[in-house]
Amino acid sequence: MAGAARIRNTDSASSLAEQQNPSTQSDDALPLRPSERHHPPSGPSPSGASVWHSSNLGSVLVTTSPESARDGAATAASIPRDPDAETGNKSVFDYLSELSAPLTMLTVKSRYASASHWVYTAVWTVPALRWLDQETAKQGEFWQQLCQCKAIGENIKLQRLLVRIPGQYGSHIPDRATADRLLGNYLRTFETVYRIIHVPTFKREHEAFVQDPGNVSSGFIIRYQLCLALGATVYDDTFSFRSHALQWIHEAQEWLTASEKSRASIPGIQAMCLLQLIQQATESLYGDRVWILCGNLHRASMCLGLHRDPAKLPAMPPFQAEMRRRLWATILELVLDASLEAGQPPLITPDDFDCALPSNLDDDQLSPDTTSLPEAKDGGVYTDSSLQIALGRSRDLRLAIANHWCKIKPETDYSQILHLGSQLSTARRALMKTLHAMLSPVSQFQLQYCDVVLMRYVFALHMPYVPLSSPAFCHSRNACVDAALQLCYMTLPLSASEEPLAEAIRAASGFREQCRDMSRLVTCGSGSFRSVQHIATSIIAADLARTVAADRGLSPSGSGLRAAEERWLLRASLEWAEQRIRAGQENVKDYVYFAVIVAGIEAGMEGDEKEGAMARGGRDAAQRALEILTAMAGGRGVPGPGEFQAAYTAEEGELDMIGSFWASDFPDLGWVDMPMQI
Incomplete structure (x- = not known):
């Protein structure tokens, strides 16, 4: 097809061999359409090894020996790539229909995910998967x-971009009534679960900002806008402030990048927590990248000693101690959330921190001028910290899971x-x-x-x-x-x-x-x-x-x-x-x-x-x-049936059935069937 996009869909087993033998990789190799893919060469299957079974959507590794899979004895060189080597004419979908043990490993375009990743759900509906595999190979009407x-979706993304001047923050804040409603949405939803800001202090800063926008720090404007962005997710049924939310995310990213010293502070950590939440909520970043950035938040907080209980650190005001406990509890929740979403380990255990849960106190019991810690309320009394404490009691168990x-x-x-x-x-x-x-x-x-x-x-x-x-x-x-x-x-x-x-x-x-x-x-x-x-x-x-x-x-x-x-x-x-x-x-x-x-x-x-x-x-x-x-694009930039191919290149925007269909631009999918003892 002249001018058509080249679709990358390489075999997972071949990718594994390339990773272990870098000399076989070619920087200028062109990606292939599914119909142009070649099966790996066949070969005898050694006793007790594993066999790759390939399709247009990816490859499944079926293990026949518990020992080889568990101790890593099976290598890329010893794993046959041809499903006909031992198994006749059975397809990958036949094997997915006959699983006897959990699939424990998945790779998507060199990205690795554990069995708890949501994309594993694709193997539960084999008939639909088989049909999509056939449509991938045909590249017919459905594919087009x-x-x-x-292509239209990419055009809609471009239409959402607002005018932005680097280094200028706060230019797209809505009118006072709307902004107050967005902030109220955030305070009654996310902030009650993830304690990030001290609400009375934040409201005082907000009032000062309303009275004189030019007399507040850029850090406050960034945190304020991120709160508005989170509030926008529950503002209406159509996320009408999505463009503003994306704008506020870009400004926060720019501010954190330009002010790296600001990260090493409580306000900087607060901004990073808010940014972590809203990036997931708007899908401005996908699971693996959110997990990577959450690692930055996790490590920045540990550099500030938030993982250590304030009682183990040099003396500090009660207000600061409680804010540190609240922030660490929030960071652990965000780390766990990013871990599940990316199908990656949280990379932290209960032995890595000793910071206690926050006290059962309302925000108005604390202030920067507090000299002694107020008496915590009874556990049955609802406070501004109650939800965080209640969730925190199960965090060790959730880390284990x-x-x-x-x-x-x-x-x-x-x-x-x-x-x-x-x-x-x-x-x-x-x-x-x-x-x-x-x-x-x-x-x-x-x-x-x-x-x-x-x-x-x-x-x-x-x-x-x-x-x-x-x-x-x-x-x-x-x-x-x-x-x-x-x-x-x-x-x-x-x-x-x-x-x-x-x-x-x-x-x-x-x-x-x-x-x-x-x-x-x-x-x-x-x-x-x-x-x-x-x-x-x-x-x-x-x-x-x-x-x-x-x-x-x-x-x-x-x-x-x-x-x-x-x-x-x-x-x-x-x-x-x-x-x-x-x-x-x-x-x-x-x-x-x-x-x-x-x-x-x-x-x-x-x-x-x-x-x-x-x-x-x-x-x-x-x-x-x-x-x-x-209709959403307003008829602007909508390609006709024969015009959309030019919108695709052999880069991240490729459309393949596992890539853009399930895994957000990930072109390859491979499953590993690991035997287990019962």
């Missing part, structure tokens, strides 16, 4: 629709999973009991947000077992399904349903009313706010697909109602994914992917042919997304 969506699948030699005894899962269930119950028992009512947003924080660890711990059919792992599957259903009732657009059965199911679920702030955050936000819902939807889809395949219309008692419930929630998830596009998420991958999955599952439930249903569902969704993006 996605390329058009990608975040580290579990990131180990080079992960624990293969399923009893360890059950033990950690039991501890996590106890921690969730204790958290909810503590929050419900507060003398002052905790808001619905605070309850749900804290529960979702711990819910993510249920997924991180158990989701590698979701695709396994063995009854031995049913506890993990059930734990994931229960958490996924609970999350969907919290966050999905369910209130507009006019189906009597759906209304009855929603009423029986116990969720009478959704939290507007939480729903907006999951719809307008990105990072972990998006990935946790993606995981939940994928879990429900996998569970429903398993039920449909097993029952074949002969459902045992109760499974029919569960199937109707899950089908309803999948449709709501599809609506959620569409709302995310309307809220400014120019990447259509979730919407199209879920449309293919839902179409295939519903065809199976109705006894129809799945392949044709998935094709119609995928193409209809891609066309629908194209229409939405075209």
